[in-house]
Amino acid sequence: MPLNSNVAAVTDRIIERSKPTRRRYLELMAEQRERGINRPRLSCGNFAHGFAAAGEDKAAISHLSGPNIGIVTAYNDMLSAHQPYGRYPEQMKIFAREVGATAQVAGGVPAMCDGVTQGQPGMDLSLFSRDVIAMSTAVALSHGMFDAAALLGICDKIVPGLLIGALRFGHLPMLLVPGGPMPSGLPNKEKQRIRQLYAEGKVGKTELLEAESRSYHAPGTCTFYGTANSNQMMMELMGLHIPNAAFINPGTPLRQALTRAAVHRLASLAKDGARPLGEVVDEKSIVNAMIGLVATGGSTNHFIHLPAIARAAGIIVDWQDLDELSSAVPLIARVYPNGSKDVNDFQDAGGMAFITYTLSREGLLHTDTLTAGADTMDAWIGQPELHGDELVWKPTEESADVDMLRPVTDPFLADGGTRLVKGNLGRAVFKTSAVDETRWLIEAPARCFSDQDQVLQAFKDGELDGDVAVVVRFQGPRSNGMPELHKLVPALGVLQDRGHRVALITDGRMSGASGKVPAAIHVSPEALPDGPLARVQDGDLIRLDAHTGTLEAVGVDLASRPAANAPPPPAGTGRELFALMRLTASDAEHGGSAMLAAMEAEQPHGFETERS
Missing domain, CATH: 3.50.30.80 (IlvD/EDD C-terminal domain-like)
Known part of the structure; x- marks a missing residue:
């Protein structure tokens, strides 16, 4: 099926608008590749510091005997989505050795939870935590010890922050490695009913806490289709996961097999210097993420995050682009809060494999993009399964539940909502x-x-x-x-x-x-x-x-x-530490970022867009 004319027009407009800034970004990445910091260029003293504590990998790293993968992790065990990451580094080091590579934890980034801070003073730090995460990612990768990177993060500001920071090192191949959603708990309609009864004073805090605890009850991402799970959807359509790894529950053999596949894939890309992040994240992959967002009714937070991610790669998008894509792309998913069922039901119904299939078959997705997790976008049409020790992908061309997941030819709404x-x-x-x-x-x-x-x-x-x-x-x-x-x-x-x-x-x-x-x-x-x-x-x-x-x-x-x-300006709970960010932040349509605004002011590239 030829590419939809509206999708093509929006893409062409973004490419044309972004020409100067995208060119400068790619020139910077080429310079990083040729003259940037890497292991062979480190002095002996620099280098020795970098592998002093590498244990059994010390000899391999010091002798440059294989690629070294940097792990940037958002692990903490207060956040349910990121708690599973606690054991990932040790597992990933084993997986790397299997293919003649090594892995080191390059650094950690903060991972705050909007679910915990919602309505509390700490929520004022939430958006700017994305800038902190981006800068922390840059600090982690600045040591020049790595030939590729694995980014461990899932939730709201964490994935955009990791990606924005990593794009400053876009000459390296990278993948995001997900952890998966928690199993389903209290049905969403019941949770919503009790919340409203509490707002009316008809039930007390004890009943409300019991309902919330039955909803958010285990390691893994929250199961509603909010910003965290919208993040995962976008990374799939941008080709930055092992295909359809997003919505596999933690602690399962399949989950571990997908993590192993990610490490093996990174090692392969690093050996060839293939598919660097800055080339994978291009205008077409950004448009694919935008299409997925409107087709699935994803989080409106990405109307802030996507422009920021794009700008980090020298690409300029605005809300008019999203609006026009929404007019051209139908709504084909109803996942809570836009429907009654959660992301586990979505996965069972066909998940991202079916989304990729139906969008691409109707000309609503760029299928000629450079992808990191597999060779082509066609790989994303399969659902991962574990057959013994072998990881295989089963083609998924039909929805198993048309009440929540429909083909483009029979959508819930004619537009993206x-x-x-x-x-x-x-x-x-x-x-x-x-x-x-x-x-x-x-x-x-x-x-x-x-x-x-x-x-x-x-x-x-x-x-x-x-x-x-x-x-x-x-x-x-x-x-x-x-x-x-x-x-x-x-x-x-x-x-x-x-x-x-x-x-x-x-x-x-x-x-x-x-x-x-x-x-x-x-x-x-x-x-x-x-x-x-x-x-x-x-x-x-x-x-x-x-x-x-x-x-x-x-x-x-x-x-x-x-x-x-x-x-008056907010104070307490560390909010005063973010005063400089508040003073210099761009508006929401430009990404709501103090860091990117300052970067563009220092190296002006004509980032301002015309607004209709």
Whole structure:
């Protein structure tokens, strides 16, 4: 099937827009390859430091007898998704020796959990932890000891951070090595029901904690289709996993076999210097990730992360690109919170193998990309299975559950369920796939707040019991680090269930757990220092229309008004340490990154994009 004309047009536009910056990036990677730091160029003193503690691998590393794989790990045993990584390094060293290679832990990166910090002060560190992870990855790989790298990370900011940092070493071959989701726990609808009952005061904290503990109950990634599992989907479609390794549960023989295959593959690539990361992550692979995002109803956090990842490789994408792809690519997956079943059910139904098959067969995926985990994208059409000691891939051309996974020819929605909305309040993202179409247009009077706790107090006091557009501002990267605002979901859901027309307008985030309430999120420019959102007043009529892509304060001359006063900068829980990042961060559409903004300012490449 020829490539879809809309996909081709978006790709061509990105390639043309990115020509100067992509050229400079590839020139830098070529220079790194030719003149960068590596083991043969290290002095004897440098080199001896690098293998002093390598144990039985010491001789092999010192004699350059085979490739040395650097492991960058996000292991900690507080985070369920990353707890399985504790034993990976020792296993990976054994797997490397099997093919005449060695492996060393190059360094660790922080891995914070939005699930733990949600609604807490620590959430203000979450987005900027991505920059910290990227810089930590660069520190780990800066020693020049490695011929390839394995990146161990799964969750929200961790995969984008690892990838952004690793792309500074894009002359090396690399793979991401997943850990897999935990087994399914309490059904998602029951969890959602108890959360809403708690918001209404009908059950207590004991019942709520019991429900949450039955949902998040074991090692592995959370099973809803949020940012973590959307990360895994994107890495598959970018060719950066061993094919379809993402959603295999931890602690299983198949999981270990896939990790072993990743190490063997890296050793092979390193021996040939083949398929370096900076060439694998190109315009087409970024478009494939964008297509997967809209086709599966993935996390809106990636409307921030994908532009940042792309920019790290010299590629410029914006929300108009995502909007146009969403119009061309149908929604073919319904995974909680966009459906009732979780990622384990998704995997059983055919998972990424079927997604790859149906998208590629209908011309909605670039299949001519350079992939790291296998030789061609066709490899991703198979589901991995273990036959004795042999790892094989079974072709998957049909869905085993059309209630959650459908072919492109019979989708849930004709488009990808995400809209760019814009107007006198700025540009924002509206995830329509989780919202009933009768609520794609909301007109309601504004109520303005500066944090989500104010909203919850107003809800408890009965002040929001009517049609309302809840405006939560000063939540962008420069204000407080752009926390997610999921504490609002149950309360706003209650108002909606009472029959009110409700919308959320915010320069903050909601992510893959966004629910049934219509929301314009990531509003850019943000309220600080004087974005239009800061000029909205209580009672202004707000129009949010996903049909026409509209976000506006109706009949209001915002420019003539003074901006509302911003809250004082956040302090405590280490938030003051991130003040420099808040001061210099780019807006959400440019990736919400202080690090990339500073890098581009130091070496200007014309990164600004024209906005429609």
